[in-house]
Amino acid sequence: MSTQGARHHGSVLRVGLPAVALIVMLGAIFTMQPRATSYFGLTVLLNFTLPAIFAAMAQMAVITVGDIDLGIGPFLSLVNCIAATLLAGHPLLGWLSLAALVGAYALMGALIHVRRLPSIVVTLGASFVWLGLALLVLPNPGGAPPSWLPALLSWKPPLLPLPVLASILLAICGELLLMHTSYGVVLRGIGGNPRAVAHTGWSLLAGRMVLYAVAGACGVVAGLALTGLNTAGDATVGTQYTLVSIAAVIVGGGEFVGGIVTPVGTVIGAWIMLLAGSLLSFLNISTDWQLSVQGGILIIVLGLRALNRWSGA
Amino acid sequence: MKLGKCLFGAVIGAALPLALASAPARAADVSTAKDGIALSNAYAGNTWRQQMLSVWDLASKQAIADGVIAKTKVVNADNSAPQQASQIGDLTLEGWKAIVIDAASPTALNGVIQQACSAHIVVVVFDSLATAPCAYQVVLNYVNWGTSEAEYVAKRLNGKGNVLEVRGVAGTSVDNDIHQGIVETFAKYPGIKLVGSVHGNWTQSIAQKEVAGILPTLPKVDAVVTQGGDGYGTFQAFKLAGRPTPLIIMGNRQDELALWKQLSDAPGGYETFSIGSPPGVSSIAFWVAQQILAGAQVPKIVNVPFVVVTAADLDAWLKVVPSGGVATGVYDQQWTQKLIAANLANTAPPPSPIPTRSP
Numbered sequence: 001m002s003t004q005g006a007r008h009h010g011s012v013l014r015v016g017l018p019a020v021a022l023i024v025m026l027g028a029i030f031t032m033q034p035r036a037t038s039y040f041g042l043t044v045l046l047n048f049t050l051p052a053i054f055a056a057m058a059q060m061a062v063i064t065v066g067d068i069d070l071g072i073g074p075f076l077s078l079v080n081c082i083a084a085t086l087l088a089g090h091p092l093l094g095w096l097s098l099a100a101l102v103g104a105y106a107l108m109g110a111l112i113h114v115r116r117l118p119s120i121v122v123t124l125g126a127s128f129v130w131l132g133l134a135l136l137v138l139p140n141p142g143g144a145p146p147s148w149l150p151a152l153l154s155w156k157p158p159l160l161p162l163p164v165l166a167s168i169l170l171a172i173c174g175e176l177l178l179m180h181t182s183y184g185v186v187l188r189g190i191g192g193n194p195r196a197v198a199h200t201g202w203s204l205l206a207g208r209m210v211l212y213a214v215a216g217a218c219g220v221v222a223g224l225a226l227t228g229l230n231t232a233g234d235a236t237v238g239t240q241y242t243l244v245s246i247a248a249v250i251v252g253g254g255e256f257v258g259g260i261v262t263p264v265g266t267v268i269g270a271w272i273m274l275l276a277g278s279l280l281s282f283l284n285i286s287t288d289w290q291l292s293v294q295g296g297i298l299i300i301v302l303g304l305r306a307l308n309r310w311s312g313a
Numbered sequence: 314m315k316l317g318k319c320l321f322g323a324v325i326g327a328a329l330p331l332a333l334a335s336a337p338a339r340a341a342d343v344s345t346a347k348d349g350i351a352l353s354n355a356y357a358g359n360t361w362r363q364q365m366l367s368v369w370d371l372a373s374k375q376a377i378a379d380g381v382i383a384k385t386k387v388v389n390a391d392n393s394a395p396q397q398a399s400q401i402g403d404l405t406l407e408g409w410k411a412i413v414i415d416a417a418s419p420t421a422l423n424g425v426i427q428q429a430c431s432a433h434i435v436v437v438v439f440d441s442l443a444t445a446p447c448a449y450q451v452v453l454n455y456v457n458w459g460t461s462e463a464e465y466v467a468k469r470l471n472g473k474g475n476v477l478e479v480r481g482v483a484g485t486s487v488d489n490d491i492h493q494g495i496v497e498t499f500a501k502y503p504g505i506k507l508v509g510s511v512h513g514n515w516t517q518s519i520a521q522k523e524v525a526g527i528l529p530t531l532p533k534v535d536a537v538v539t540q541g542g543d544g545y546g547t548f549q550a551f552k553l554a555g556r557p558t559p560l561i562i563m564g565n566r567q568d569e570l571a572l573w574k575q576l577s578d579a580p581g582g583y584e585t586f587s588i589g590s591p592p593g594v595s596s597i598a599f600w601v602a603q604q605i606l607a608g609a610q611v612p613k614i615v616n617v618p619f620v621v622v623t624a625a626d627l628d629a630w631l632k633v634v635p636s637g638g639v640a641t642g643v644y645d646q647q648w649t650q651k652l653i654a655a656n657l658a659n660t661a662p663p664p665s666p667i668p669t670r671s672p
Contacts, residue, residue, distance in 0.1 A: 035406050044402045044428060048395055139484075141420045150424070226395065231427075232420030240393045274399065281403040287388040288357070290396075
């Protein structure tokens, strides 16, 4: 009983801290730049959270089983290139190749499981495959997505701007599926205690493949969102999302050991990583600091967590 | 509140710059003293970009001191298009009147540029362009670079001789354009023969290695056409192979100009031609943005001339080009007005001024 209580307390802290940090950041941004509070302002400020939250969700699915995905950035580039070429010219072929990419992710999960390969090596290798394919599909930046895609991304739902609405929906869906279904418990168990999961008769292979397929699907959505915002293709456009997605999961309360992730925290983490840049800009601090600040946030979060564990023990 | 209205004015916003461009010639009479012009730069990690940024700094600080504009700001992205797009979004929110952009991708910023245009912000792209139709483009036409150096070589060789071509990074549009200019020009001179071609990647050490590799297979070489950053390495390759120094076109780098000076001072003398793209194009883009804000008639595409260093100006340039840097002017408002007028009238652009101190 008491351990469960402590656990619950821990998970509240896990999401609570980044949530408080996000509220403080938003408060600072709105005070300094009142223009950002309008519907249009929020859209401009948060547009690029759309690809980031889905990329972070893809990363979270992989981190759930204790793996890490170093190829998600180039994967977004590949989806971007397909969306800006095939999807417009040959919709059927375009959708089939996007589906094949999701399948490729599931197979990658199977390969890692069956051959007991380190995911860091497999996904790093895959990142070069994604980049190469992207360059094959679209050697020079250009192309155009089907017209419905930019239209969808500039859709203005009533009350809440699209990035806010999508973030809330994604967080709720993720939370329900991963944290409140019995199969979600199994999936998290594969990362936390695989032996126990195997004992109860669940397939570890199937579980890992499901999570990798989810990662692939989220990556496809992230790539499509990026294409809708950019309105064109570029084979190197996604590179930074590898760092951003990993940082979002960790800042949002996830851990590399597997089994410990939170969908709500991940979405919040993605917002924090992106808003850090805007905050610096509004404070008139040179953008040369931006990467250092993003890395610094990550180190501080991990440091505080280690301190917390140490004092708790 | 204004921004909220802009939301519905996307069409008007896109049409406004077009209307400006097609209106009859107007004087630049609107005051820009309260306006701010921001620079969004994709990448700051090489000497050309560093010079580009310091010229922007010189031009904008002077304009602020003179009361022409109120403020400026420079933001750099780490060669990442989504990051630059976010930054341009931030600049849009901050309410800058004009945003000048050296883009990370020709296409990936188009969405956010359109958004800025819809908020009635003047967008000027230069150097690495973005293709969004609402943005003004400050353009260096690299085909002209190839044409000018090839014409000079053909004239110096009296239309007859063997030419080696040192090219840039394969697959880039700059390399393709310069190459195209060279090939098209030499097609008019049947006596000129391109005897070989290597990729020097705009880097002296690579150019030296590549030229040294191809030299043993070549007959007598009368001239070398280059793309800048490769002239010094080419000279070294000829020297180490014990071959006579041919006519080597230089690319305005400090080491190339110094080499030219050294060769011309030696007995026998040396005469060549040096051409390059000026990092100071940032100051042209700055003044183009200011002129648009001031209500002047500006074409959607402003062509900028390359900097050509001739024997007569060599000493003056050598005094102001920093070590490791490239020859560039710091362009002012008057010069840019002349450039815009020349673009509108389709006449020759004004010559590039030689700065009095090192930018």
